[in-house]
Amino acid sequence: MKKEILKLRGVKVHFPVQAGVFNRVVGHVLAVDGVDLDIFRGEVLGLAGESGCGKTTLGKAILRLVEPTDGEVKYISLDDNETELTSLEKKEMDPFRKKLQIVFQDPHSSLNPSFTIFGSLQDPLKKFGIKSKEERRKIIGDLLEAVNMRREYMDRYPHEFSGGQRQRIGIVRALCLEPELIVCDEAVSALDVSIQAQVLKLLMQLKKEKNLTYLFITHDLSVTEYLCDRIAVMYLGRIVELCDSEDLYNNTLHPYSEALISAIPVADLDKQTKRIVLEGDVPSPVNPPKGCPFHPRCPKATDICKTEVPTLKKYSTNGNEHYASCHLIDLPEIS
Amino acid sequence: MEDKNNIALSVRDLKTFFYTNNRCNKAVNGVSFDVEKGKTLCIVGESGCGKSVTAATIMQLLPTLSRIEEGEIKFQKDDKIINIEKLEKNGKEMREIRGSDIAMIFQDPMTALNPVYTVGFQISENLKYHTNLNKKEIREKCISLLNDMGIPLPEKRVDEYPHSYSGGMRQRAMIAMAMACNPKILIADEPTTALDVTIQAQIFELMDKLKKENDTAIILITHDMGVVAELADNVAVMYMGNIVEAGTADDVLRRPTHPYTKALLESVPVLGRGKNQDINPIKGSTPDPYNRPIGCQFAPRCNWQTESCDVMPEITQINETHQVRCHKYEQFFEKYK
Numbered sequence: 001m002k003k004e005i006l007k008l009r010g011v012k013v014h015f016p017v018q019a020g021v022f023n024r025v026v027g028h029v030l031a032v033d034g035v036d037l038d039i040f041r042g043e044v045l046g047l048a049g050e051s052g053c054g055k056t057t058l059g060k061a062i063l064r065l066v067e068p069t070d071g072e073v074k075y076i077s078l079d080d081n082e083t084e085l086t087s088l089e090k091k092e093m094d095p096f097r098k099k100l101q102i103v104f105q106d107p108h109s110s111l112n113p114s115f116t117i118f119g120s121l122q123d124p125l126k127k128f129g130i131k132s133k134e135e136r137r138k139i140i141g142d143l144l145e146a147v148n149m150r151r152e153y154m155d156r157y158p159h160e161f162s163g164g165q166r167q168r169i170g171i172v173r174a175l176c177l178e179p180e181l182i183v184c185d186e187a188v189s190a191l192d193v194s195i196q197a198q199v200l201k202l203l204m205q206l207k208k209e210k211n212l213t214y215l216f217i218t219h220d221l222s223v224t225e226y227l228c229d230r231i232a233v234m235y236l237g238r239i240v241e242l243c244d245s246e247d248l249y250n251n252t253l254h255p256y257s258e259a260l261i262s263a264i265p266v267a268d269l270d271k272q273t274k275r276i277v278l279e280g281d282v283p284s285p286v287n288p289p290k291g292c293p294f295h296p297r298c299p300k301a302t303d304i305c306k307t308e309v310p311t312l313k314k315y316s317t318n319g320n321e322h323y324a325s326c327h328l329i330d331l332p333e334i335s
Numbered sequence: 336m337e338d339k340n341n342i343a344l345s346v347r348d349l350k351t352f353f354y355t356n357n358r359c360n361k362a363v364n365g366v367s368f369d370v371e372k373g374k375t376l377c378i379v380g381e382s383g384c385g386k387s388v389t390a391a392t393i394m395q396l397l398p399t400l401s402r403i404e405e406g407e408i409k410f411q412k413d414d415k416i417i418n419i420e421k422l423e424k425n426g427k428e429m430r431e432i433r434g435s436d437i438a439m440i441f442q443d444p445m446t447a448l449n450p451v452y453t454v455g456f457q458i459s460e461n462l463k464y465h466t467n468l469n470k471k472e473i474r475e476k477c478i479s480l481l482n483d484m485g486i487p488l489p490e491k492r493v494d495e496y497p498h499s500y501s502g503g504m505r506q507r508a509m510i511a512m513a514m515a516c517n518p519k520i521l522i523a524d525e526p527t528t529a530l531d532v533t534i535q536a537q538i539f540e541l542m543d544k545l546k547k548e549n550d551t552a553i554i555l556i557t558h559d560m561g562v563v564a565e566l567a568d569n570v571a572v573m574y575m576g577n578i579v580e581a582g583t584a585d586d587v588l589r590r591p592t593h594p595y596t597k598a599l600l601e602s603v604p605v606l607g608r609g610k611n612q613d614i615n616p617i618k619g620s621t622p623d624p625y626n627r628p629i630g631c632q633f634a635p636r637c638n639w640q641t642e643s644c645d646v647m648p649e650i651t652q653i654n655e656t657h658q659v660r661c662h663k664y665e666q667f668f669e670k671y672k
Binding site: 162164196198201219221222225227246259260261262264265266268271272276 | 381382487501502503504531532533534535536537539540558559560561562563564565566584585588589598599600602603604605606607608609610612614615616617620621
């Protein structure tokens with residue numbers, strides 16, 4: 001039986017746009033605009049989409065690194081206690097910070113250059129009550145070994161490490177409080193391909209060893225296919241398709257996902273497909289188009305797409321649940 | 336071999352070294368390749384392998400701390416052959432070639448455009464120096480270039496500043512700028528790395544069209560094997576300043592003979608192969624350029640390393656088009672045939 005770890009209901013993050021002398025609010029960037037999502041324990045959920053679609057903001061909103069404007073983020077503990085995270089006071093949030101961690105995108109800017117690795121990494125351990133320095137050194141040393149680095153490295157400074165090593169230190173930082181869920185925000189995007197593979201393998205191995213759940217945010221769909229159990233595709237702050245990773249490639253329902261998949265260059269001469277080239281750019285999230293947000297670029301758009309906003313409906317492909325928000329899907333809807 | 340007239344640019348044994356803090360970085364260390372008219376050559380490799388320096392060398396855009404040490408770059412202009420490496424960096428002849436005969440698209444369209452000039456002005460600069468068109472004709476040409484690049488309302492957009500363009504549009508403006516004088520060679524240095532895949536698809540479509548219509552030779556620099564598979568006619572794989580394997584796309588992607596090429600291909604997940612595909616990371620990381628391995632540069636990370644790898648391997652011609660720089664390529668090729 002699959003058990004949820006997080007339940008997101010109607011999560012919205014709107015950033016005010018200010019202008020003029022008095023910084024009057026003239027509009028809102030609808031970065032995340034109503035996302036419902038369940039994350040199950042032990043799964044790898046991919047969150048894919050182009051830049052500016054709100055995937056990073058959603059990841060941060062879950063950890064309350066940005067405050068959601070609206071909606072609920074519920075954490076469900078192992079003994080089925082539900083806690084609504086968005087309404088908690090800052091102090092009350094602390095025990096949950098331990099369970100929910102994040103690995104940041106840029107390994108070069110996410111470590112403080114004036115601290116040694118141990119200096120940076122010991123703070124969370126101190127805060128969560130590990131008093132003796134020996135113990136802290138032991139925990140960090142063990143984790144460094146777990147990510148194939150040497151124990152002695154903890155007394156070095158960030159500039160002494162390569163990009164791949166720093167990203168592994170970022171993973172150690174996320175792991176040191178024994179979290180249940182890790183949000184990986186473009187964790188491998190800044191790395192060279194040969195290093196990227198090392199980090200991907202490491203993430204999978206750690207997941208098995210430590211029973212982790214990942215929310216894997218990326219723009220690279222070939223990585224999500226390899227890594228993820230389920231994939232959510234976002235466009236302009238909304239989820240447009242959510243399904244098992246295999247179904248996304250074999251039974252694509254949403255025209256946006258289809259175009260996205262066809263646009264990815266495949267390193268295999270036998271698998272070359274016709275690119276579906278979308279017109280224009282992603283519209284501004286300040287002023288999204290009426291109706292389906294994708295309709296100005298959609299090759300299949302009809303009149304209904306221009307007026308009505310499609311909702312995320314449940315279908316079934318290959319016997320698996322498959323959610324998509326498009327008016328033009330022929331499959332029977334499942335309640 | 337190839338018909339000599341078909342070759343737009345020929346680089347032989349090129350060496351470009353950087354000198355900083357009394358140390359020497361052999362960024363490009365003996366690179367040879369030919370670029371054919373109307374074909375795309377992809378130079379692929381990880382960061383720091385010297386692919387961008389190769390491009391900058393051809394354009395003579397190297398920083399002052401570096402210089403071309405050896406080798407020749409032969410560019411065929413009409414019926415003359417010009418040795419680019421002998422020209423003065425900012426001399427008249429080089430400036431005539433740069434921008435008109437050989438043009439370049441840079442990686443980051445956000446920083447490559449000057450924010451205080453309109454896009455139209457920046458495109459027209461090229462036309463002003465390299466053609467005899469008058470002001471009005473230049474403006475018309477700018478508009479038609481932007482139109483060709485698929486930028487909506489070009490008459491209006493031509494007077495706008497780069498900040499009002501999106502990332503994809505800026506890159507298209509950059510291509511318009513590069514294509515303004517119908518160059519014979521277009522060097523694209525990671526033109527889509529900063530862009531989303533849907534925009535990347537648009538740019539590729541455009542470059543394909545240009546290649547077919549104008550018979551332009553394209554040098555595409557990338558780190559993405561997927562891009563190589565989609566666009567390349569010829570491929571050169573670089574590692575630490577050397578070309579380790581070169582050949583047609585078919586040669587290199589279907590029958591990789593260098594362990595590094597093979598490892599690169601195996602280290603990326605390929606779309607459509609599902610969850611059960613095996614990816615193999617390359618062990619270790621690229622060596623410090625100031626502290627290189629003595630022989631074959633890839634040896635410390637290679638599973639096929641033997642004592643003979645302490646000597647830099649020579650280039651071996653496998654067939655007419657396919658060449659490799661490895662001591663063990665025969666055994667390697669046998670195993671994966």
